[in-house]
Amino acid sequence: MSRRAIVVGGGPNGLTAAALLAKRGVEVTVYERDPQVGGAARSAELFGPGYVSDLGAAAHPFGIASPAFRELELEQNGLEWVHPVIPMAHPLPGGRAAMLHRDIELTVGELGVDGPAWRRLHEHFSRHPIETVENAMGPLLRIPPHPIDMVRLGLPGALPAATLAGLLFRSGAAKALFAGSSAHPTLPLTRPLTAAFGIAFGALGHSTGWPVARGGSSAIVEALAKVLVDNGGRIETNSEILDLRDLPSADAVLLDLTPKQILKIAPDQLESRYAAHLARWKYGVGVHKIDYLLDGSVPWADARVSGAGTVHVGGTMGEIVAAERAVNRGRMPDRPFVMVTQQSNADPSRTRAGKQVLWTYAHVPNGTAHDVRPLLEAQIERFAPGFGDVILERREWSPSALETWNPNLVGGDIGGGTLAGTQQLFRPAPTLHPYRAGRRGLYVCSSSTPPGGGVHGMPGMHAARAVLRDWSRST
Numbered sequence: 001m002s003r004r005a006i007v008v009g010g011g012p013n014g015l016t017a018a019a020l021l022a023k024r025g026v027e028v029t030v031y032e033r034d035p036q037v038g039g040a041a042r043s044a045e046l047f048g049p050g051y052v053s054d055l056g057a058a059a060h061p062f063g064i065a066s067p068a069f070r071e072l073e074l075e076q077n078g079l080e081w082v083h084p085v086i087p088m089a090h091p092l093p094g095g096r097a098a099m100l101h102r103d104i105e106l107t108v109g110e111l112g113v114d115g116p117a118w119r120r121l122h123e124h125f126s127r128h129p130i131e132t133v134e135n136a137m138g139p140l141l142r143i144p145p146h147p148i149d150m151v152r153l154g155l156p157g158a159l160p161a162a163t164l165a166g167l168l169f170r171s172g173a174a175k176a177l178f179a180g181s182s183a184h185p186t187l188p189l190t191r192p193l194t195a196a197f198g199i200a201f202g203a204l205g206h207s208t209g210w211p212v213a214r215g216g217s218s219a220i221v222e223a224l225a226k227v228l229v230d231n232g233g234r235i236e237t238n239s240e241i242l243d244l245r246d247l248p249s250a251d252a253v254l255l256d257l258t259p260k261q262i263l264k265i266a267p268d269q270l271e272s273r274y275a276a277h278l279a280r281w282k283y284g285v286g287v288h289k290i291d292y293l294l295d296g297s298v299p300w301a302d303a304r305v306s307g308a309g310t311v312h313v314g315g316t317m318g319e320i321v322a323a324e325r326a327v328n329r330g331r332m333p334d335r336p337f338v339m340v341t342q343q344s345n346a347d348p349s350r351t352r353a354g355k356q357v358l359w360t361y362a363h364v365p366n367g368t369a370h371d372v373r374p375l376l377e378a379q380i381e382r383f384a385p386g387f388g389d390v391i392l393e394r395r396e397w398s399p400s401a402l403e404t405w406n407p408n409l410v411g412g413d414i415g416g417g418t419l420a421g422t423q424q425l426f427r428p429a430p431t432l433h434p435y436r437a438g439r440r441g442l443y444v445c446s447s448s449t450p451p452g453g454g455v456h457g458m459p460g461m462h463a464a465r466a467v468l469r470d471w472s473r474s475t
Contacts, residue, residue, distance in 0.1 A: 009256030011039025015224035016460030017445045020233035026241035043216025047293040052350040057455040058341035061204040065133045078224040080214040084309030084346040087210035091383035097302040098173040103205040114174035125203035126359035137458040139450040157196025164195040180312030181215035186285035272436025286412025288372035292358040293393040299386045311337040331442035332370040337361040368412035416447030435466040
């Protein structure tokens with residue numbers, strides 16, 4: 001007898017779970033509130049025909065290495081990854097920049113005195129990127145698929161990023177390069193385990209790269225949807241689920257939602273202890289996003305930065321540490337950490353007529369109404385004098401605007417909840433079965449489950465496997 005599953009929410013995790021189940025012969029329907037699926041992995045021509053902007057996620061170091069995306073063979077279903085000349089650059093005070101090259105030896109050579117230490121920290125993991133991702137992209141409280149590699153990552157990775165960088169590196173360039181990668185989870189760099197993020201991001205840059213999706217991040221979603229539909233799945237757009245009781249009967253319901261939305265649609269249908277844990281869920285640092293149309297390239301002081309796909313704009317490690325500490329304490333720093341992605345450098349199909357489409361966001365306190373644009377643009381101007389002169393148009397997204405667009409982005413939190421404290425170990429509740437939602441047949445597959453945020457589909461893959469395991473045990 002065939003099984004039936006319903007997925008509420010058509011983001012990358014929901015679509016991944018749905019596609020994996022459909023490939024196993026499950027009858028799957030995805031319900032999505034918006035006219036298009038994709039969640040925060042959509043793209044649009046914000047500045048007119050021929051100018052493609054990513055509305056949410058931009059560069060995808062974990063996407064290209066994702067075991068979930070590999071299992072679904074997205075590259076055989078229309079997705080094409082394209083790589084910039086340089087995966088990541090980090091401008092420094094004084095006009096030079098540190099570079100994360102695909103070739104680790106180039107990075108080592110440019111880091112001078114810190115080159116050997118950089119190689120020792122990253123080389124093993126850059127040789128084994130898939131094993132590194134498989135270890136990192138799942139619940140921490142489990143036996144990892146590659147235990148020896150996990151121990152090798154865990155020994156230095158358990159340290160705060162600022163501490164590890166201070167112990168290993170002597171130059172400001174290496175410290176800043178490592179700090180920028182370690183800042184992706186929006187935690188203070190003085191917190192334990194933040195070094196693991198810096199190691200993983202750096203190792204992926206030296207191996208599988210930090211690519212973008214040709215034509216926009218929506219190409220990832222389109223490939224996921226194709227796999228789902230080709231295997232008999234259905235997608236119902238413009239179908240907001242306001243109450244779980246409105247759903248048709250199914251053997252499993254998977255929620256690509258964060259705790260706030262789960263409690264809203266199932267206020268009295270969850271086990272009381274589980275609901276209480278969801279009610280205590282804490283959301284993390286937000287982002288303030290600005291998309292730009294530029295009259296040419298960004299005038300970086302170090303011209304090599306123009307070849308980078310991602311640019312970490314934060315200055316020295318000390319400045320990044322101070323900025324991330326401030327936003328985690330609810331204060332807006334004068335010099336926020338800013339992420340910049342120059343997708344059209346790697347993918348010319350996103351623009352025309354010599355213009356550049358630029359993607360940026362700054363880390364900000366959750367839900368802040370602060371006027372962030374002057375601070376964000378001043379940060380870029382520090383390292384790209386004349387930046388303001390090349391701006392033709394901009395589209396600005398405050399934390400509240402992001403949440404209105406996508407309710408999963410609570411207060412502008414793009415990670416589905418902070419990784420601080422016990423929430424890095426227990427997502428979204430203290431249980432060894434994080435994908436079960438405390439009620440038979442109900443599961444969670446969003447970024448509020450391990451391993452957290454990002455467009456890699458791993459919460460969806462783990463949730464789908466949990467469904468299949470439970471079914472196998474019940475037969």
